[in-house]
Amino acid sequence: MPRLTLTRKLFLALATLLLTLLVAFAVSSMLSLRSGLGPYVAEIEIRRLSWLAERLQQHYVANGNWSRLRGNEEAWNRLQRGEVDPASLAPRERPSSFWDRSSRGGGWALPFGEDREPPSPLEPGGRIAPPWFFPFPRGEGGPPDLIFKRLAVVDTAGKLVVGAKVDPTTAAHLPIRSGTVIIGQLLLAPMQGLEHEADRAFLARHSGFIALAGAVGLVAALLIAGLVGRRWLAPIDDLTHAARAVARGRLGTRVRVQGQDELALLGRTFNTMADRLDKAEAGRRAWLADVAHELRTPLAAMRAEIEAIQDGVRSFDDRTALRLHRQVMRLTQLVDDLRHSMDSHGTALREHAPTYPLTLLQEALAATRDRFAQAGIKVEADGVRRLAEERAPRVLGEARKLSQVWINLLENTLAYTDAGGRLAIEARIDRVDGAPALVVQLDDSAPGVTEDELPRLFDRLFRAEASRNRALGGSGLGLAICRAIVDAHGGDIEAGASPLGGLRITLFLPLSDTEPS
Structure with missing residues (x-):
């Protein structure tokens, strides 16, 4: 069985998601089409019943209300077939002759009022002669068309006047108006099933189109899932191979990087x-x-x-x-x-007691004063003395280790500074990263250190070969020890070129919380 890699997992996950969405879309589309076809057809059918709405409006105007039609299935069937009972009309609306042919047009029309010219007669038996464009086929004197089995008339209050029992929430509505006033509504219920072969053919045709679109979408989804999985996870595969190479000792291995994600x-x-x-x-x-x-x-x-x-x-x-x-x-x-x-590198301090680093620096200077005098190196540290007397800055740490820092820095100057040189020491209180800190700066005279060698001065056993040899220098561990101790105190130490021609060492020590800023 092949291993289920992350690429395959992502492909299967995307493919499953897209397939689920496509199936849900296809099923919901077909259900929506099947359920929506009936109401859509009902809306079309009821628009073609405007002639019936007009006859209902004429009946309402002639009688003044729906009382003569309410529950009267016989009158309702006559209206559906285009017939009307002349006795139900008001006297002024009854025709004067049954065979007065309209001089306009060629069709027959029911006369309503004397203002209609010319009046339209009735056929014998009171049957309204339908125009040649009558929209629904019907048998002579036979039952109403099947569409009328789903038809109903309701009044303005929504109560049934006549017709089938229709759910108004799903039925198609056609208002019956008298002028601008709505006097009722004609309701047509949608078909409950596919009654005609044309409806079934229409549904089958569109269902096939949805199925075809779903199949095409599925193929596209699988292709997209494969491409996306390969594109997204290719860097992870590269990282995996590179990590294995590094674990085997090939530390020069690198991965190709593209983009910004x-x-x-x-x-x-x-x-x-x-x-x-x-x-x-x-x-x-x-x-x-x-x-x-x-x-x-x-x-x-x-x-x-x-x-x-x-x-x-x-x-x-x-x-x-x-x-x-x-x-x-x-x-x-x-x-x-x-x-x-x-031992000093990365090791936590054994104690965190209030310590006065400038006092320790002055003690280290006093201990090495004679050696500086013998080497002919002038020491300038008045700024240290003044700040120690005025502010007496203090830090939390170990006095013994801070003393070792000052001794190592002074020994570094004694070992590598030419005779007749200078050592200038300055101290100040400044803010580093928003917190108060003691800044001590030591500048000595020539010889200096090249730019390429400066970053390595704090490495163990490193010496600047141009000027620091074993005959004059120490083991090359002094500055490395200084950095380890300063790091343990939460500070920092840097090396740079001195304006006196030698080396500048800048040391930062964070002050304790009780130290004023």
């Missing part, structure tokens, strides 16, 4: 994720290579010293012990920095 956004997000994974994997490999290189250097030096002693080239004296001790200390420092870097 949600699937396109998903594709871009996947590509971004894959790109970051690729860079992270490349960084991990480079980091492992750097760690191996950093560890190999002191180990190689120690091995050379030990082998020289073993070969008798050197004797184990105090100078040899000092050199070995330095290599061991360097190795120990590297391992400690690596461990601390890994």
Whole structure:
């Protein structure tokens, strides 16, 4: 059994939906046609009974009401056949002669009033001579046509005068007027079944057309469902194959993105994720290579010293012990920095106590004052002292870790700034993302860092090779540790070019809630 993929599921869902709609449309159309054919035909039929409405109007005018016709089936049948009882007419409306032929036209007409010229006589027996355009066939003196079995007359109150019992809500209506006043209505009930072969042929013809349209619509619906399913879910299939490739280690896999819809956004997000994974994997490999290189250097030096002693080239004296001790200390420092870097990255703070970072910075400056003097680097930090005395901004965090940030930044300047240079430190309170924050800016003099190297300064074991080497610098983990600690305090740290010719480090620390803005 083939696997029911998402594409097939969508195709089946769309096809089922469209098929259901088409079947419902076809069935409702045929039912509507079947149920609506009778009322439609009734409307047409009743429009052709205007002659009967006219005779009913004449009867009402002659008698002044419907009393002579109410319940009188015999009079109703005579009206349907075009006959009238002269005795039922008012005296002024009775004809003077039965055979006065109209000098106009050629048909016969019932005389109503002396203002009608010429008067229309009656045939013997009181039968109105029908004109040649009489709309319904009927037998001589026979029963009324079948249409009259569905016909009724009601008065203005809706009460039955004569005729069949008809439901006024479904019947066709033809008003009977006397001038502009409605005096009653002629009601015709729709056919209950298909009584004529023409009606059945009409219904069959249109039902066939509906069935054909439904079949064509079904084929079109299946084609549309297939195309839509393929078009909509093709990016998902591409993402599935790409995700499997990434899971197998092919981190360079990317998907093709088209459009601006949600699937396109998903594709871009996947590509971004894959790109970051690729860079992270490349960084991990480079980091492992750097760690191996950093560890190999002191180990190689120690091995050379030990082998020289073993070969008798050197004797184990105090100078040899000092050199070995330095290599061991360097190795120990590297391992400690690596461990601390890994522990600090993304690790939550152990405590959140009110801390005064500028006071800690001043303590770090005091601890390194002599070393700056020996290196010939002038330190300018008057702004830090003034802000610490005026505002004493504080943050929530760990004083020990913030002290390590300041020490690492100052050590970075000592290690990489040329003799006779400067270090300018400024501090201010500003709003960052709508919240008050302490901003500390450190600018040192040459040498600087190239634009390409700036984004990597906070990577572990990275050194700007143009100016920062192992002879002068440290392990390359100081700035990485600073970023991890600042991130743990909810702040940020950035690197850029300094106007003094060296490096600018900008540090942002959010102030505590009780700190005034």
